[in-house]
Amino acid sequence: MTLAPSPSNETPGRILLVDDDDALLRALARGLKRVGYLVECAHDGQSAAGVLESGAFDVVVSDIAMPGMNGIEFLLAVRRVDLDVPVVLMTGTPEVATAARAVEFGALRYLTKPVDLDVLGRVMDQAIRVCRMARVRRQALQLVGNVHQFVGDRAGLEARFGNALDTLWMAYQPIVSLAEKRTYAYEALVRNGEPTLASPVALFSAAERLGRLHDLGRSIRKSVAGAASAAECKLFVNLHSLDFTDAELFSTSAPLSRFARQVVLEITERESLDQVPEIQAHIKRLREMGYHLAVDDLGAGYAGLTSLAQLQPEVVKIDMSLVRDVDQEPTKRILVGMMLGVAREMKMAVVAEGVETAAERDTLRELGCDLLQGYLFAKPGQPFPSVSWNAA
Numbered sequence: 001m002t003l004a005p006s007p008s009n010e011t012p013g014r015i016l017l018v019d020d021d022d023a024l025l026r027a028l029a030r031g032l033k034r035v036g037y038l039v040e041c042a043h044d045g046q047s048a049a050g051v052l053e054s055g056a057f058d059v060v061v062s063d064i065a066m067p068g069m070n071g072i073e074f075l076l077a078v079r080r081v082d083l084d085v086p087v088v089l090m091t092g093t094p095e096v097a098t099a100a101r102a103v104e105f106g107a108l109r110y111l112t113k114p115v116d117l118d119v120l121g122r123v124m125d126q127a128i129r130v131c132r133m134a135r136v137r138r139q140a141l142q143l144v145g146n147v148h149q150f151v152g153d154r155a156g157l158e159a160r161f162g163n164a165l166d167t168l169w170m171a172y173q174p175i176v177s178l179a180e181k182r183t184y185a186y187e188a189l190v191r192n193g194e195p196t197l198a199s200p201v202a203l204f205s206a207a208e209r210l211g212r213l214h215d216l217g218r219s220i221r222k223s224v225a226g227a228a229s230a231a232e233c234k235l236f237v238n239l240h241s242l243d244f245t246d247a248e249l250f251s252t253s254a255p256l257s258r259f260a261r262q263v264v265l266e267i268t269e270r271e272s273l274d275q276v277p278e279i280q281a282h283i284k285r286l287r288e289m290g291y292h293l294a295v296d297d298l299g300a301g302y303a304g305l306t307s308l309a310q311l312q313p314e315v316v317k318i319d320m321s322l323v324r325d326v327d328q329e330p331t332k333r334i335l336v337g338m339m340l341g342v343a344r345e346m347k348m349a350v351v352a353e354g355v356e357t358a359a360e361r362d363t364l365r366e367l368g369c370d371l372l373q374g375y376l377f378a379k380p381g382q383p384f385p386s387v388s389w390n391a392a
Contacts, residue, residue, distance in 0.1 A: 013128040014038045014055075018048040018062035018074065019090070024113070028061070031117050037124065045069030049077045057085050059127040061120075064091040075107060079159035083196075084135050086127035087155075090115055154210075160196050161206045165215065167193030170223045171380035174387050175236065175351055175373045178361070183387055184371055185234035185264065188224045189380050204240065217243040218254075225255035227383045228262060236294060236315075239265045244276045250285050260290035264315055268296040273310050283311060294351075298339065308346075316343055320354025320374075327359040337367050344368075 015037050019025045022043065029039045040057075042048035044066050052060075060078055064071030071089045078087055086108040108130065109123050172186040190200050197203045207216040217240060224237050237256070239249075248254050256263060265286065273279050283293065294315035295308060308316070318339060326332045336352070343350045352364050355374030364372060378385045 012036050012038050013058040013124060014040075015124065016040050016042065016048060016051060016057045016060045016062075018042045018045065018060070018066070020044055020063065020066050028115065028120070031120070032124065035121065045071075045074035045077060048074065049081070052078060052081045056082065058131045059086050059088060059124055061088045061090065061124075064089050065093070075155045076158055079155040080162070083156040083160070084131055086130050088123055088127060157206055157210060160194050161203075161210055161212065164192040164194035164197045164203055164206070165219050168219050168223060169193075170220070170227065170383070172227075172235075172383050172385060173373060173380040174378045174385060175371055176377050176387055177370055178365055178372060179370050181389060183233055185236055186231060186384055187236040187266070187373065187380075188220070188227075188238070190220055190238070213240055213242050214246040214248070216240075217246060218248055221249075221254065221256040224263075225259060228256070228259040231262070231384060234262055234264055234292075235259070236264045236266050238296065239267050241267065241273050241276055244273075244279060244282045250282070250289070252289070257289060260286075263290075264292045264294050266294045266296040266317070267311060267313075279310055297353075312346075313348060315349045315351060317351045317353050317373075318369075323352050323354045323360060323364070323374075324356075325360070327357070327363040333363065333367065336364070336369070340368050 015032055017025055017029055017032070017039060018041075019028075020043050025041050025043070029041055032039045040051055042051050045062070046069055048060075048062065049069075062071050062074055066074070069077070071091075075087050075089070078085065088109045088111060089107045090111045090113055092113040108127055111119065111123070169191050170188045171191050172188055174183045175185040175187060176182070177184045190203065192198070192203060197206055204213070204216065207213045221237065224235060228235060243249055251257060267273070276282065286293070292315065293311050293313040294317060295311060295313045296317045297319040298308075298316045316339070318336060322332050322336055322339075326336055340350055349371060350369055351371040351373055352369045353373050355361050355364065355372045355376045357376065360374075361372060361376060377387050377389075
């Protein structure tokens with residue numbers, strides 16, 4: 001059998017072949033070159049990963065069972081370099097579980113050895129076209145600023161999430177007391193250097209999809225712990241509801257634990273606590289360690305406000321959707337006033353988030369809210385930004 005020629009109306013496809021079987025590698029390379037493809041070869045995953053750095057390929061064809069780095073591990077390595085290049089995996093011992101895992105991690109095709117050259121030719125033609133379409137799509141998304149919506153397959157998401165963890169850092173935004181003209185606390189806000197996961201929502205969605213919420217939570221708490229000794233006030237740290245299922249959160253040897261009395265753990269009201277077993281025991285343990293608790297985004301989550309009853313927090317934070325234009329909308333003023341009244345009865349401190357104008361600040365002060373957070377006072381920044389009292 002013979003391979004079909006590469007598409008004549010386009011530049012030849014550039015293919016990377018990876019296999020530790022030297023005879024098979026030479027045979028496949030000869031067949032692909034004969035019909036016009038540009039082919040480079042590598043005998044194992046580690047050397048192939050180095051070859052990938054030399055320039056863009058249109059297709060990567062790799063054996064699964066290789067010494068040092070198997071095909072799935074190599075696929076992850078490919079995605080750390082290139083999100084779009086199609087990967088075709090080959091095996092001499094086909095198994096349903098292996099094939100399913102290959103597809104899950106983004107392999108375009110899963111071929112059984114001995115590889116039929118006609119099948120390989122059709123797969124190469126399809127893969128090259130898929131690659132070129134993916135690159136055009138990514139360029140279009142970059143043009144309109146939506147590249148974060150196109151992370152790719154699971155292997156690509158793993159690679160990008162790993163980069164996000166490696167480049168993770170925390171920005172801090174002051175929470176101020178108007179009456180005392182002082183910084184009451186700083187809220188730690190997660191940031192990272194991975195463009196496709198730049199927003200916290202995208203980052204947490206990726207962590208949830210990959211089953212790595214605990215990894216993300218630990219990285220955040222470790223980063224905050226690194227800055228805590230330089231802070232002269234409380235630090236607010238966001239906590240995903242599933243962080244309650246991570247034993248590291250309750251360990252006295254965890255990095256943040258030694259600063260527990262300085263830390264207020266924020267649990268957003270948008271996150272349900274119903275999926276967390278023994279939540280009351282977890283809360284009791286955190287308080288015994290010295291942590292305080294806050295309910296974030298009050299007014300934007302579950303109508304029943306069940307998180308208030310479950311957590312009995314020391315602090316509640318009024319969501320910015322209620323703060324925005326509170327000076328102009330009577331209904332918002334009534335709702336905020338009611339929340340402040342209930343919080344006082346429950347002996348909870350109240351923070352109003354997202355304060356951007358002097359009029360919003362003044363209205364909140366008239367309603368009896370002293371603790372405020374927002375761009376009017378300071379934008380989030382490296383530890384620790386100072387407050388602009390002149391603007392406030």
